[in-house]
Amino acid sequence: MTLPFASTVTPADIPARRGGASLDVLRFLAAAFILLFHFGPSAPVNLRLVSPIFEQGWLATDFFLMLSGFVLSRAYGDRLTQSQMRPTHFFLKRFARLWPSHLVVLLTFAAFVVAATLLGFAPKHGDHYGLNALFAQAFMVHGWGIIGTPTWNIPTWTLSALLVCYGLFAVYARWIHNRPVVVLAGVAITVLVIGHVLAETLAKHAFADLPLAWGLLRAIPLFILGNLIERATARLRLGQAAFWPLLTFALTAATGLALLPRHLLLDTVILLLLGTVLAVSGAATFRETAVTQRVGRASFALFLTHSLVGAVWFSLTPKVVAALGLGQPAQWALWATALLAAMITAFLFDAVIDKPLSTWVSKLSFVRGGV
Numbered sequence: 297m298t299l300p301f302a303s304t305v306t307p308a309d310i311p312a313r314r315g316g317a318s319l320d321v322l323r324f325l326a327a328a329f330i331l332l333f334h335f336g337p338s339a340p341v342n343l344r345l346v347s348p349i350f351e352q353g354w355l356a357t358d359f360f361l362m363l364s365g366f367v368l369s370r371a372y373g374d375r376l377t378q379s380q381m382r383p384t385h386f387f388l389k390r391f392a393r394l395w396p397s398h399l400v401v402l403l404t405f406a407a408f409v410v411a412a413t414l415l416g417f418a419p420k421h422g423d424h425y426g427l428n429a430l431f432a433q434a435f436m437v438h439g440w441g442i443i444g445t446p447t448w449n450i451p452t453w454t455l456s457a458l459l460v461c462y463g464l465f466a467v468y469a470r471w472i473h474n475r476p477v478v479v480l481a482g483v484a485i486t487v488l489v490i491g492h493v494l495a496e497t498l499a500k501h502a503f504a505d506l507p508l509a510w511g512l513l514r515a516i517p518l519f520i521l522g523n524l525i526e527r528a529t530a531r532l533r534l535g536q537a538a539f540w541p542l543l544t545f546a547l548t549a550a551t552g553l554a555l556l557p558r559h560l561l562l563d564t565v566i567l568l569l570l571g572t573v574l575a576v577s578g579a580a581t582f583r584e585t586a587v588t589q590r591v592g593r594a595s596f597a598l599f600l601t602h603s604l605v606g607a608v609w610f611s612l613t614p615k616v617v618a619a620l621g622l623g624q625p626a627q628w629a630l631w632a633t634a635l636l637a638a639m640i641t642a643f644l645f646d647a648v649i650d651k652p653l654s655t656w657v658s659k660l661s662f663v664r665g666g667v
Contacts, residue, residue: 300565306393312581312582312583312584313581313584314533314578314579314581315370315577315578315579315580315581316581316582316583316584316588316589317582317583317584318539318577318578318580318582319366319367319577319578319592320362320584320588320589320591320592320595321588321591321592322363322573322577323360323363323592323595323597324594324595325589326359326360326363326595327360327595327596327598327599327602328598328639329353329355329356329393330353330356330357330451330599330602331598331602331635331638332350332635333350333352333353333356334353334450334602334603334606334639335602335606335631335633335634335635336350336497336615337421338606338610338631338634339628339631340624340627340628340631341667342379346613348555349551349554349555352502352551352554352555355550355551355554355566355570356503356568357454357505357527358421358505358514358518359570359573359574361454361457361458361514361515361518361519361522361566362456362518362519362522362525362570362571362574362600363522363574364458364461364519364522365461365465365518365519365520365521365522365523365524365525365526365580366522366523366525366526366574367388367522367526368462368465368522368523368528369465369469369522369523369526370526370530370578372386372465372469372495373469373473373523373526373527374473376465376466376469376470377469377470378473379472382466383463383466386462386465386466387459387463387466388461388662388663389558389658389663390458390462391462392458392654392657392658392660392663393654393657394458394459395436396437396653396654396657397596397597397600397645397649397650397653397654398436398449398452398455398600399434400435400649400653401426401449401600401601401604401645402430402434402449402452402605405448405449405603405604405607406425406430406448408604408607408608409425409607410543412608412611417611417612417615418611419608419611420607420610420611421608424445424446424447424448424450425447426446426447428443429443429447429448430447430448432447433447433448433449433452433456436455436456436459437456438452438453438456439453439454439455439456439457439508439511439512439515440456440457440460440511440512441509441510441511441512443508443509444507445508445511446508448603449600449603451599451602451603451604451609452600453508453511453598454511454515456511457511457512457514457515457516458515458519460512460515460516461515461516461519461520462531464516465519465523466619469523472523472524472527472544473527474498475527477528480524480527480528481524481528482593483523483524484521484525484528487517487521487524487584488517488521488564488567490517491503491513491514491517491518492563492564494513495510495513495514496556498510498513499513502558502560502563503517503563504563504566504567518567521567521571522571522574522655525571525574525575526578528575529575529578529579532578532579533579533581534576534579534580535580536580536582538576539576539577539579539580542572542576543573543576543577546569546570546572546573546576547569547573547610549569550566550569550570550573551565552617553565553569554566573596590643590646593646593650593651594642594643594646595642596641596646596650597643597645597646597650598638598639598642600642600645600650601638601641601645602641602642602643605634605637605638605641606634606638609634609637610634611630613630613634616630617630
């Protein structure tokens with residue numbers, strides 16, 4: 297049995313990597329769930345009233361933060377540990393990968409808000425589009441506790457927080473790289489305990505889904521957990537026969553527990569289950585195709601652009617519904633088309649803007665050099 301999106305013959309120039317296809321597809325599915333979480337309240341019937349699972353957007357966000365730590369540890373851990381890359385160069389590469397495309401979307405967002413307001417189609421929640429918040433997002437500091445309310449391209453607070461995680465990782469990577477599993481497990485337990493204690497004492501809130509004002513307190517421990525999981529399972533190999541039941545159990549258990557009343561112990565178990573999803577996905581080898589790699593790349597574009605698509609779409613649809621007198625079935629069709637529009641925009645943005653832009657930036661001397 298092969299992974300969805302990975303059933304075609306592998307081209308000769310795409311070698312099979314352990315975790316390559318599985319992590320790419322999971323990254324895209326996590327971004328798609330975040331899309332549903334953000335578009336759900338704009339459905340004809342709020343999706344969170346249809347099923348409580350659509351209230352659990354924190355599952356995908358926490359998974360995304362852990363996945364970032366996992367992937368960065370696998371991709372750069374050896375180079376940072378063996379001094380093949382300077383920490384400053386590593387940070388510059390990561391910043392250069394995120395910031396240009398983020399800025400393109402943000403400037404497009406600003407242009408849309410101004411134009412739509414002038415034309416009488418002002419987006420909902422106009423208080424989300426202040427000038428101070430725009431500058432904070434432009435400089436990618438909005439996830440550092442500077443902005444405490446959702447503004448502009450809301451999901452990118454995680455990218456802002458991850459910049460701090462990247463800087464820290466460049467410093468501590470060598471200290472965790474070759475540690476025994478028992479040491480890594482002890483550090484992971486310590487990180488979880490500290491995260492929970494600080495969240496309860498400082499934020500008076502559950503650690504697993506801390507609000508925007510505490511973005512760094514949420515992101516840093518989860519990113520570190522992703523690093524530690526990657527190091528602890530670096531030698532783990534799983535066949536497809538073991539992968540599928542383990543993945544199914546971990547995902548089913550995590551989503552099922554998330555529907556129960558929140559509790560510190562349940563949150564911890566859920567995070568461990570999400571870590572299990574990472575571990576088994578990173579240990580399995582599936583045939584990679586151009587499609588799996590494309591959806592992996594498009595996941596970043598989907599994450600980056602869907603709020604803009606939603607702002608455009610849901611500022612126009614109420615007027616369309618009112619003008620045409622659309623009934624609920626047609627309204628559901630219109631809402632479903634918003635999902636399709638977000639997906640199409642993501643793939644187009646990846647192909648036309650993000651990939652060419654990141655390729656150009658990667659050739660700049662300050663990004664290319666530093667070895």
